Amino acid sequence: xxxxxxxxxxxxxxxxxxxxxxxxxxxxxxxxxxxxxxxxxxxxxxxxxxxxxxxxxxxxxxxxxxxxxxxxxxxxxxxxxxxxxxxxxxxxxxxxxxxxxxxxxxxxxxxxxxxxxxxxxxxxxxxxxxxxxxxxxxxxxxxxxxxxxxxxxxxxxxxxxxxxxxxxxxxxxxxxxxxxxxxxxxxxxxxxxxxxxxxxxxxxxxxxxxxxxxxxxxxxxxxxxxxxxxxx
Amino acid sequence: xxxxxxxxxxxxxxxxxxxxxxxxxxxxxxxxxxxxxxxxxxxxxxxxxxxxxxxxxxxxxxxxxxxxxxxxxxxxxxxxxxxxxxxxxxxxxx
Numbered sequence: 001x002x003x004x005x006x007x008x009x010x011x012x013x014x015x016x017x018x019x020x021x022x023x024x025x026x027x028x029x030x031x032x033x034x035x036x037x038x039x040x041x042x043x044x045x046x047x048x049x050x051x052x053x054x055x056x057x058x059x060x061x062x063x064x065x066x067x068x069x070x071x072x073x074x075x076x077x078x079x080x081x082x083x084x085x086x087x088x089x090x091x092x093x094x095x096x097x098x099x100x101x102x103x104x105x106x107x108x109x110x111x112x113x114x115x116x117x118x119x120x121x122x123x124x125x126x127x128x129x130x131x132x133x134x135x136x137x138x139x140x141x142x143x144x145x146x147x148x149x150x151x152x153x154x155x156x157x158x159x160x161x162x163x164x165x166x167x168x169x170x171x172x173x174x175x176x177x178x179x180x181x182x183x184x185x186x187x188x189x190x191x192x193x194x195x196x197x198x199x200x201x202x203x204x205x206x207x208x209x210x211x212x213x214x215x216x217x218x219x220x221x222x223x224x225x226x227x228x229x230x231x232x
Numbered sequence: 233x234x235x236x237x238x239x240x241x242x243x244x245x246x247x248x249x250x251x252x253x254x255x256x257x258x259x260x261x262x263x264x265x266x267x268x269x270x271x272x273x274x275x276x277x278x279x280x281x282x283x284x285x286x287x288x289x290x291x292x293x294x295x296x297x298x299x300x301x302x303x304x305x306x307x308x309x310x311x312x313x314x315x316x317x318x319x320x321x322x323x324x325x326x
Contacts, residue, residue: 016261020268023297024245028262031255031282040314056313059302064286065250068294069302075314125288132286134275 019065030064033133034090036145038070041085060091067131076120080150088127089145095160097215102144102160104168104178106214106229108195109158110202119155122202123148126157129201135159136197140190141177159198164214164229165191188230195232246300257281268293 019026038058059070077086087095097103112119126146129135136143142161149156163171163178165187171178175186182190191212199210212230243251256262258281264270275285301307 016256018256018262018264019246019249019294019297020265024249026249027253028256029250029253030259030286031284033283033285042315058310058313061302063250063253063255064291064294065253065298066302068298069247069250069300072295072299073301073306074310128286128288128291132288132291134285134287 029066032062032064032067032131034131035060035062036067036088036131037091038074039085039087039089039095041083041087043081043083055095064131067127071124071127077123077148077150077155078115078120082150082152084150085147086123087145087147088130089160090143093144095145095147101162102215104164104171105144105160105162106164106212106217107147107158107160108191108198108210108212108232109156110199110204110208110210111154111156113154115155117155119148122157125201125203126159126198129197130159134197135201136190136194139175140194142190142194157202159194160215161191161194161212163187163191164212191230192232195230199232243304244300246298247302247304250298250302255282256284259284 014027016028017026018028018030037060040056040058042054042056044054058074061067061070080086089095093099093101095102097105112122126148130143130146142163144160144162147158147160149158161177165184166178167180167182167187168178171180173180175181177187177190195210195212199208202210204210209231212232214229217229259271259276259279260273262270269290271284271290272287275287279285303309
């Protein structure tokens with residue numbers, strides 16, 4: 001061998017200056033695997049608002065740096081009015097169960113009673129796990145987005161998945177979320193692993209239960225509470 | 233210490249850098265300055281170019297570093313979208 005090939009002079013290459021080297025003069029940024037869109041639900045004014053006027057796209061970003069520019073310059077969850085939501089979803093997916101990419105899916109969610117929970121930190125950590133892609137394995141394909149709801153007497157954080165652990169119409173033959181090539185056992189395990197990761201990010205005690213429900217179960221549940229399909 | 237104030241209508245140096253920066257292709261090429269950690273290597277072994285997973289510890293390091301508005305007209309846009317969604321109750325810090 002002709003000696004070490006690494007560590008040699010790379011002076012011919014452009015120098016890579018990150019924001020940590022020079023916060024005002026960097027030339028490389030940290031890409032995210034997906035583009036993410038932040039949405040905001042405005043609290044209803046009580047004057048018969050149209051839902052579509054209340055759900056607003058705030059910004060789409062695809063780098064770590066830009067995420068922080070957004071996060072550092074937007075109202076923290078703890079300061080939002082009641083009935084507000086933030087939603088952080090993969091670009092192209094509306095944060096509604098009717099969206100074609102959500103309609104066969106479900107969500108893990110947990111409600112924090114009262115106002116004692118460090119909601120800004122929890123929501124930040126959930127967003128970081130989403131954009132850093134550490135909530136699921138690289139081929140799971142389940143995570144659609146995360147959401148925080150500000151309600152009277154509680155905060156709720158949710159994680160939306162593409163499937164409910166079953167193959168779906170148009171889901172294809174492969175080992176993908178909703179695909180026929182993914183066995184029910186594996187599909188369930190994928191969802192449960194995501195739920196456990198979510199629970200860990202939310203810093204919940206083992207004794208607490210995080211529940212998974214299908215969107216259509218919730219939508220058709222009427223006044224009765226939808227049955228949780230899975231818990232971790 | 234806060235970043236230097238930016239005149240209205242003037243783009244911050246930080247945002248200018250963000251808009252012209254290129255996407256990192258190989259994170260293993262980067263030597264982060266001392267005091268900063270790289271992403272957990274186990275997350276990115278064999279990662280395709282530009283497709284990296286980032287752990288929370290790595291991501292939190294940016295929190296005090298990228299502080300400027302993420303776009304021109306950010307505040308105007310935000311006000312249009314969020315309107316008076318500001319605090320419904322007065323919050324006093326202490």
